Amino acid sequence: MLNIFGFIGILLLLLHGGCAHTYTRDDFPNQFVFGSGTSAYQVEGAANEDGRKPSIWDTFAHGDGDIASDHYHKYKEDVQLMANIGLEAYRFSISWSRLIPDGKGPINPKGLQFYNNLINELIRHGIQPHVTLHHFDLPQTLEDEYGGWVSRRIVKDFTAYADVCFREFGDRVKHWTTINEPNILAWFGYDFGVLPPQRCSRSPIANCSRGNSTTEPYLATHHMLLAHASAARLYRKTYQNLQHGFIGFNLLTFGLVPKTNSSEDIRATRRVQDFLVGWFMDPFTFGDYPDIMKKNAGSRLPFFTKKESNMVKGSIDFLGINFYYTLYIKNSPSSLKMEERDYNADMAIEFERNDTPTHQIPITTWRLQRILDSLKNNYGNIPIYIHENGQKTSCNSSLDDWSRVKYLHAYIGSMHDALRKGSNVRGYFVWSFLDGLELVGNGYEECFGLYYIDFQDPSLRRKPKLSAEWYSSFLNKRTMNPKFHMEIEKNTHALSHSLLQYNAMEGSFES
Ligand code: NOJ
Numbered sequence: 001m002l003n004i005f006g007f008i009g010i011l012l013l014l015l016h017g018g019c020a021h022t023y024t025r026d027d028f029p030n031q032f033v034f035g036s037g038t039s040a041y042q043v044e045g046a047a048n049e050d051g052r053k054p055s056i057w058d059t060f061a062h063g064d065g066d067i068a069s070d071h072y073h074k075y076k077e078d079v080q081l082m083a084n085i086g087l088e089a090y091r092f093s094i095s096w097s098r099l100i101p102d103g104k105g106p107i108n109p110k111g112l113q114f115y116n117n118l119i120n121e122l123i124r125h126g127i128q129p130h131v132t133l134h135h136f137d138l139p140q141t142l143e144d145e146y147g148g149w150v151s152r153r154i155v156k157d158f159t160a161y162a163d164v165c166f167r168e169f170g171d172r173v174k175h176w177t178t179i180n181e182p183n184i185l186a187w188f189g190y191d192f193g194v195l196p197p198q199r200c201s202r203s204p205i206a207n208c209s210r211g212n213s214t215t216e217p218y219l220a221t222h223h224m225l226l227a228h229a230s231a232a233r234l235y236r237k238t239y240q241n242l243q244h245g246f247i248g249f250n251l252l253t254f255g256l257v258p259k260t261n262s263s264e265d266i267r268a269t270r271r272v273q274d275f276l277v278g279w280f281m282d283p284f285t286f287g288d289y290p291d292i293m294k295k296n297a298g299s300r301l302p303f304f305t306k307k308e309s310n311m312v313k314g315s316i317d318f319l320g321i322n323f324y325y326t327l328y329i330k331n332s333p334s335s336l337k338m339e340e341r342d343y344n345a346d347m348a349i350e351f352e353r354n355d356t357p358t359h360q361i362p363i364t365t366w367r368l369q370r371i372l373d374s375l376k377n378n379y380g381n382i383p384i385y386i387h388e389n390g391q392k393t394s395c396n397s398s399l400d401d402w403s404r405v406k407y408l409h410a411y412i413g414s415m416h417d418a419l420r421k422g423s424n425v426r427g428y429f430v431w432s433f434l435d436g437l438e439l440v441g442n443g444y445e446e447c448f449g450l451y452y453i454d455f456q457d458p459s460l461r462r463k464p465k466l467s468a469e470w471y472s473s474f475l476n477k478r479t480m481n482p483k484f485h486m487e488i489e490k491n492t493h494a495l496s497h498s499l500l501q502y503n504a505m506e507g508s509f510e511s
Contacts, residue, residue: 255367
C-alpha cells in the first residue's frame with residue numbers, strides 16, 4: 001500500500017522528469033559546464049622524471065603511481081580524446097612537488113613547461129581548465145621539515161605556491177580550487193591515519209609512527225582554512241581584476257541518513273553534517289566553527305582571531321562538492337565520556353556506508369538534491385560545482401559499463417531538476433576521465449574512468465568505455481543510440497521504485 005510519501009514520490013517523478021531520460025544538453029543553460037576530472041598523482045606518472053620530487057602520496061603508495069596512466073607523456077593524446085568526446089571542461093590538479101620540488105624555493109622549469117603545455121592544449125581545443133592546487137599530494141619535504149599541514153608554516157608556503165600558479169597560469173585558468181576534500185584528509189589522514197600522511201595516535205584501524213588524533217585533525221584543517229583564505233586574499237588583491245577568474249574550495253559530501261527515526265539519530269545526523277561540512281562552510285559563511293564542534297572538541301579546536309575570521313569569511317567564490325555515497329548514522333554518545341577524544345569520538349556516532357556487495361555505488365540522486373538544498377538554505381545560494389561524481393567498477397571489467405551509463409544519466413538528470421528548483425549549480429564533472437590509481441587497495445582495483453586503461457599493458461592504450469560513448473552523445477547533442485534508451489528506461493523504472501521506497505521509509509525523517 002502506498003502511503004502519502006509514496007504518492008508524493010510518484011507525483012514528483014511525473015512532474016519532475018523522474019522520466020528524465022528525455023533531457024538533452026540543450027535543456028541546460030549554455031554557460032553550465034560539463035566536464036570530467038583527474039588528479040595529478042592518480043594519472044600523471046613520471047613521478048621521478050624531469051625534476052619532480054616525491055609527495056606524501058608517493059610515500060604512502062610506495063611508488064604505485066610512478067607510471068600510473070602516464071598522462072604526463074600522453075597529455076596531447078588525452079586532450080584529443082577529451083575534444084573527441086566533446087568535454088567542455090577538464091578538472092585536474094597541479095602536482096606541487098613537480099612545480100616546486102621542495103615545496104618552496106625554486107620553480108622546476110620542466111614542471112612549469114608541462115602545465116603550460118597542458119593548459120595551452122586544452123585552450124586550443126576549447127576546453128576550460130579547472131585547476132586544483134592541492135589534491136592530497138603535499139610535497140614530502142614539507143611534511144619532513146615541519147609536519148606539513150599541522151604547522152602554521154604551511155600557510156606561507158602554500159600561498160607562495162598559489163602565487164606561482166596564479167602568476168604563471170592565471171591568464172588562461174579561470175577556475176581555481178585551493179584544496180580537495182580537506183574533510184576526508186583530516187578525518188582519514190590525521191585521525192584514523194589510513195590515508196597519507198598517516199598520522200594518528202588512537203586509530204582503531206591503523207598504527208601510526210607519529211601524530212595526535214585528538215588535536216591534529218582540527219589543527220591541520222585550521223591551517224588549510226587559513227592557507228586557503230590567504231591564497232584567496234592574494235588572488236583577489238593581485239590577480240582577480242586582471243584575470244577575471246574565481247577561487248573556490250572543495251568538500252566531499254555524503255548523503256546523511258539517520259539509522260532510525262529516533263530523535264537521537266536525527267540529531268546525530270545533523271551533528272555529522274556540522275562536523276563534515278559546517279567545519280568549513282560555517283567559517284566561510286559566518287567566520288567561525290559550528291557551536292557543536294566548539295562544545296565537543298573544546299580547547300582542542302583552534303580559534304580564529306578577529307583578523308583571521310574576517311579573512312576566512314567570504315573567501316570562496318564557489319564551492320566544489322564531490323558526491324558518491326550515503327552514510328547511515330547512529331547516535332553513539334558513549335564516546336563523549338572518553339577522557340581523550342579524537343575527532344571521530346567528538347562526533348559521537350557510528351556509521352555505515354551504502355555500498356552494495358558488487359562494490360557498485362547505488363544511485364541515490366535525491367540525496368544529492370538534499371545536499372544542494374541544505375547548502376542553499378544554510379549557506380546562501382553560493383555557486384556550486386559538482387566536482388566529482390561517478391561510478392566505480394572493477395578495473396578489468398568489461399568496456400560495456402552499463403552501471404556507469406545509468407549512474408551518469410541519473411545524476412545529470414538530477415542536475416536538471418536541481419536547476420529547475422533554483423539551485424545555483426554551475427557545472428558537473430564526471431569522475432574520472434581516465435582509469436587511474438585509487439587510494440584503496442593496491443590502487444588499481446577500483447576504476448572510475450570513462451576511458452579504460454589496461455595497467456598490465458605497457459602501452460597503456462586508452463579505450464573508450466560505453467559511458468564515454470554515452471557522455472559524448474549527450475555532449476555533442478547527438479541523437480542517442482537506441483540501445484541507450486532501452487536500458488535507461490529500465491533504470492528509470494528501477495529508480496522510481498527506489499525513490500518510492502526512500503520516500504516511504506526515510507523521507508519522513510531524513511534530516
Ligand atoms: C575523491 C578523491 O578526490 C579522488 O581522488 C578519488 O579518486 C575519488 N574520490 C574516488 O574515490
